[in-house]
Amino acid sequence: MIRRPGPRPEHLVPAAALLLVVIAFAGTPLVTGTALATFDVYNALQGLAQIGLLALAIGLTMIAGEFDLSVVGTYAVGGMIAVQAGQSSAVLGLLAAVAAGAAIGAVQGGLIAWLRIPSVPVTLAAYIALLGLAYALSDGRSITFTNREAILWVDQTVAGVFSPRSLITLGGFALAAVVLGTTRLGAELRAIGGDRRAARVAGVRVERNLVLLFTASGTLAALGGGLLSFSFASANPDPGLRPLLIAAVAALLGGVSLAGGRGTPAGLLAGALSVALLAQIVAVAYLPDYSTQLFYAALLAVVVAVDSPGLRRTVARVRARTRAVEA
C-alpha cells in the first residue's frame, strides 16, 4: 500500500525554534559562568513586548494569505498618538492610539477586500503615508512623554518576570488564541488563506473577514507602538524597518506560511518568544550586537530548511527506497 505523506505538522516549526532557543538560553551559564537570573527572563519578556504584538499583527494577516506591511507605520503613529493624547491620562492615550490603529486597518481592509487590490501595494502605500503622518504629528522630532506615573507603571515587575507591558502583549496573544480557537473566524481565516475560491464557494464572507482582519492588525500594531513609546518615555516618528523585519522573522518562525492557510496564535507566540530570547542570549553572553542578526538569520535558515518540502520529499523517497529494498 502506498502511504501518502501526511501534511506538515503545524506546530513543528515554532516548537523546533523555541526548543532550540530555550536550550541555548539555558546553556548560556556554561559560556558566561554566571547563573541566569529572573531578571534575564524579565528582560526577554520585555523584548517580547517590544515586537510581539507586531508579529501577531503580521502573522494573522499572513494566515489569511495577505501581508500587512503597514504595521510599522501604524506602530509609529500609534506611539505618537499615545504620547500626545496620554500626557495627562495614559489610558486615554492608549485608547486614542488603538482607535486610530483600528481605523487605519479598517480603511486598508476595505480597499483590499472590496476593490480587490492585493495587500502588498495597499499596505506599502499606507506605510509610507503613515510615516508622513507620524512626521506631521511630531514636526519630525521625537516627542518626550512626561507622564511619569505611566512610564513607571508599564515596566514595573509583576511576579518577578512580567511587566504590565509584557502581560498586555501576552493578553493579546491569549485573546487571539481564544477568538481563533473557539469561533468560526479561525477556520475561516485559514480557509481564506488556504484556498480563497473554495472559501467563497463554501459561503465564507471573504470580504467582511478581510476587513475585520486588517482592523485587528492595525489595532494590535498601534497598541504595541503605544506601549513601546510609554516604555521609552518618547515617541519616535520613524522606527525604521527593523521592527517589521524582526516581526516577520518571528511570524515565519511561528509557523505561518507566505502562501497562507497555516499558523496559529500559539505558534506565533512561540516564534516571537524565540526571537526575544535569542536577543537576550546575545545580551547575557556579552556578544557583539551584530551577532543578534546573524543568529536570527541562522535560526530562520535552519528551521525553514527542516520544514522544507524538498527535504521532506527527499526523506520520503529515501524511506520508500529502503523499504522497497527490504521487501
Add this chain to the structure above:
Amino acid sequence: MSAPTAEPAPGSEPLVTVEALARGFAGVPAVRRVSFTVGAGEIHALCGHNGAGKSTVVKMLSGQLAPDAGRILLDGKPVALRNRQAAQRLGVALVDQELSVVPALTVLENMQLGDIDAGFFKRRRAALRRCREVLDDMGLDRVRPDQPVAALSMGERQLVEIAKALSQRARVVILDEPTATLSEAESRRVFAAVRRVAARGCAVVFVSHRLSEVLELCDTVTVLRDGRDVATRPAAGLTVDGLIVTMLGEAPHRLEATRRPDPDLTHALRIGGLHVPGRLDGFTLTARAGRIYALAGQLGSGASDVLRALAGLHPQATGSVELRDRSVPFRDPVGAARAGIAFVSNDRKGEGLFLGKSVAGNLVATRLDRLGAGGLVGAGRERRTARSLAGLAGLPADRLADPVLALSGGNQQKVFVGRSLGRDDVHVLLLDEPTRGVDIGGRAAIHRLLRDAADAGLVVVFASTELEELLELGDVILTMRDGRVVSTYDGGANGAALMRDMTEGKDAA
C-alpha cells in the same frame, strides 16, 4: 422515447422553478433560455454536451452568477440569489464541479465552513458527533473529523464535500459532476446518500456526463443544448443512446471522421506504459509523424494527463517515451522541450502567454536563445522572426505590437500555437483543448494551422472534449475514461460512439 411530462408528479408542489434563465459572457450567450421545475423529493438531471450551459445554470441557481434575464422561484416565490450566503440562507446547497474543500482545514472545520446554521462559537462535541455520523453515512469510516483534509485522497475529499452539502439543512441540493473523480463503489455511496436526501423531501439537481448514472439515479432529465432546454422527460423511458441523440441534436452520424491516407514516414513518437499515480494507468501509443492524434476524454479521464506527462509536467510519471528512437527525459519540462516536444496548455493565461507583453514578444519568447548571441537578443532578428511567425499563425501583422491581453481568445490561441511553429527542433506538438474559448472563425484557422503542422512532418497530439473538434481534426481518435484508453478509432468514428465511450466506457449497455 416516452411522451413528454415536464410537470412533476401530481400532488407535489414544484420546489424549484427556473423560468427562462439567460446569461452571457462578454456578449456571448452561454445560456439563452432555460426553464425547468424540480419537485420536493425529485432527483432532476441536467444533461448536455460541453458548452450546452449546464455549469452556468448551476452557477445561477447556487448564487454565484446573476442571470441576465429570467427568474428563479423557490416554493413559487421569486428569489434573488445574490451570493452564496443568500442562496444558503434560502436552503440551496452546492457540490461544486471543482473541489472546494480547503486542504489546510480539518474535515470537521470544512464541514462547518460557511454553514449558516453554525453559531459564531464552535460547539465542538455536538459537531463532532454529527460529523462522525455524516462521514459514516458516506462510508468514510476511516476518516477522522480532526484529520486535515490535505491527508485525504482526492476521492475522499470529494466524498467529504458531498457529505458536507448533504448534511446542511438544505431544501435544494445541487451536485455538479460529483462522481467525475470517484470509483464505482464510491459513486454507489453517493447515490444512496442522494436518494436519502431526496426521500427527506429535498429537491436534487444532478449534473453528470455519465449518462447511465443519470438514468439510474434520476427521476427526470432535462437536456440542454446550445443554452436552451430542448427536452424534459421522465428518466424511466430513456436510454443512453436516446439521450445522446437528444443532446447532440440533428443526426450525429453525419459527424464522421475523414481519414487521411497514412503518410509514408517512419514512426516518430513511441509512448509505452505511461503511468501517473492516480491519474493515468498505462497509456501506450505509437504516433507517426504527419498525423493528428486526438485524445477524447472528460475531466478526470487522463487525456490531458497524457499531454502533461509528455511535456514533463508530471514529475512522478513512469513509463517510456521515445522520439525518433531516442529516449525522451519526460519528467522535466526543460528536458522534454530540448527533445523537441512543444506543449500548448489548456490554461493559456496561467501556463502560456505573457498577457501584458506584446504579440511579437510572446511569439519569440521561447526561442530567444536562437535570436542572438552572448545572451543579447538582436532586435532586428526578433522583429523579422515575429513577423514570419505571425504570418505562419495567421495573425494580422499590424497587431504585433499590441499586448496579447487586447486580442480575442482565438487570436490569443494563435499566438500560443504560433510560438511552437516554424522551428526545425520541434518534432511533437501537444495541445490541450486547442480551441477552448475560441470563436468559430478562429477555430477553423487553428485547425488549419494544426493540419499544416502535421503536413510539415510533426506529430500532433491533442486532447479535447468537443466531439466536432475530435472528429474534424483527429486522424486517429483514442477515447479515454478513468485513466485508461477505452477505444481507438483509426477512421470510422462517429459522434455517438465517441460520446458513449467517453462517458460510459466500453461495456456500457
